[in-house]
Amino acid sequence: MVKTETFPSGLRLVTETLPHVRSVAIGVWLTRGSRHESDHDSGIAHFVEHMLFKGTDRRSARDLAQAIDSIGGQVDAFTSKEYAGYYIKVLDEHLPIALDLLSDMLLNPALAADEVVREQGVVLEEIKMVEDAPDDLVHEMFVQKFWSRHPLGRPILGTTETVSSFSSDRLREFFGRTYVAPHLVVAAAGHLDHERLRDDVARAFEPLSSVAAEDVVTPPLVSPGIEQRMKDIEQSHVCLGTTAYGERHEDRHAVFVLNTVLGGSISSRLFQHIREERGLAYSVSSSLSAYSDAGMITVYAGCAADKVDEVVSLTLDELQALRSVAVPEDELRRAKDHLKGSVMLSLESTSSRMSHLARQEMVFGRHISFDEILASIEAVSASDVLRVAQDLFRDSGIVASVVGPRRGGQLSPDRLRLRQGASHA
Numbered sequence: 001m002v003k004t005e006t007f008p009s010g011l012r013l014v015t016e017t018l019p020h021v022r023s024v025a026i027g028v029w030l031t032r033g034s035r036h037e038s039d040h041d042s043g044i045a046h047f048v049e050h051m052l053f054k055g056t057d058r059r060s061a062r063d064l065a066q067a068i069d070s071i072g073g074q075v076d077a078f079t080s081k082e083y084a085g086y087y088i089k090v091l092d093e094h095l096p097i098a099l100d101l102l103s104d105m106l107l108n109p110a111l112a113a114d115e116v117v118r119e120q121g122v123v124l125e126e127i128k129m130v131e132d133a134p135d136d137l138v139h140e141m142f143v144q145k146f147w148s149r150h151p152l153g154r155p156i157l158g159t160t161e162t163v164s165s166f167s168s169d170r171l172r173e174f175f176g177r178t179y180v181a182p183h184l185v186v187a188a189a190g191h192l193d194h195e196r197l198r199d200d201v202a203r204a205f206e207p208l209s210s211v212a213a214e215d216v217v218t219p220p221l222v223s224p225g226i227e228q229r230m231k232d233i234e235q236s237h238v239c240l241g242t243t244a245y246g247e248r249h250e251d252r253h254a255v256f257v258l259n260t261v262l263g264g265s266i267s268s269r270l271f272q273h274i275r276e277e278r279g280l281a282y283s284v285s286s287s288l289s290a291y292s293d294a295g296m297i298t299v300y301a302g303c304a305a306d307k308v309d310e311v312v313s314l315t316l317d318e319l320q321a322l323r324s325v326a327v328p329e330d331e332l333r334r335a336k337d338h339l340k341g342s343v344m345l346s347l348e349s350t351s352s353r354m355s356h357l358a359r360q361e362m363v364f365g366r367h368i369s370f371d372e373i374l375a376s377i378e379a380v381s382a383s384d385v386l387r388v389a390q391d392l393f394r395d396s397g398i399v400a401s402v403v404g405p406r407r408g409g410q411l412s413p414d415r416l417r418l419r420q421g422a423s424h425a
């Protein structure tokens with residue numbers, strides 16, 4: 001059973017009681033991410049995430065680690081474009097300890113100056129890792145090109161310059177105005193008692209400020225074109241994509257199906273036609289990224305340097321085919337069944353159910369049942385997929401990025417055009 005609470009401070013609590021398990025996953029989710037930073041502070045949300053594990057007024061970093069290990073807990077955190085999350089999975093009997101640890105981290109971070117300097121070195125190495133991993137770099141280049149000069153296009157990690165400029169005082173100022181009750185959602189799933197947890201959460205987070213400044217966000221505009229980087233590597237890495245809808249859009253389930261047909265599974269058109277039939281790439285797929293007011297469909301492929309042009313051409317042919325001819329019923333059926341199976345299989349752990357609860361609360365402000373999700377997927381028709389493909393797959397919105405060796409040459413911008421009459425046969 002799912003229950004929700006909103007405290008007078010603006011803090012929200014959402015729980016799902018699962019009586020037949022012995023674990024509980026509990027997390028605190030922040031409805032702010034890298035998108036809400038200024039250019040000057042790029043990367044600060046991710047940096048603060050790191051710093052919350054570096055000790056509090058009551059516990060050192062080692063104390064935090066030992067406290068989690070001593071109860072067999074699993075802890076993790078992340079920062080994304082629009083959210084950040086901190087969560088622990090424990091045995092049900094250790095839920096009070098997990099809540100105490102999370103609340104201490106989020107209310108009383110030390111943010112010590114010497115730890116800031118030490119962590120700057122860690123994050124700078126993390127930035128270098130992206131630069132040295134071409135499959136990561138090509139995606140980062142793609143996003144930066146796709147939403148050029150917009151906060152959604154900035155790297156979550158920040159840059160060498162911004163990260164190097166962070167100080168303890170800067171972090172405290174950001175933390176103080178960002179980690180406030182109206183920006184936070186506590187989510188828990190597993191063997192728990194909602195009423196008892198509600199009272200414990202109310203006490204634990206009582207010191208939170210209820211004052212939150214309103215962030216002004218503007219939708220991004222796509223910057224069509226190509227971003228290319230030459231590197232001394234053996235394989236070329238390619239991203240190509242177009243705009244998609246925001247996460248609350250009424251056609252979001254049609255886009256899920258469209259992406260599955262395009263490259264979201266091993267029976268998808270891209271996988272079958274580029275890898276299986278032609279052997280041009282080992283890895284080829286498409287993915288969907290959705291935010292509050294924007295989204296993108298991204299195709300990724302790793303291929304030989306002299307095959308980039310052919311892979312791009314075949315990908316564009318698939319986009320054109322999807323906007324020209326309705327998906328056959330048997331293919332539509334496979335895509336919908338794949339999606340429904342993925343949804344259900346992804347929610348078999350308390351951690352995934354906790355994350356699901358939190359994201360629904362942040363995005364929709366309510367719980368959406370599994371039956372409602374499955375029914376929405378089932379309701380998607382071939383004409384819906386065709387209509388959405390015609391709306392999204394346009395010459396004016398295609399973006400590409402390439403990282404590869406010099407012998408591969410440059411991909412010409414005029415290659416990013418849909419060819420009328422192309423088919424995937």
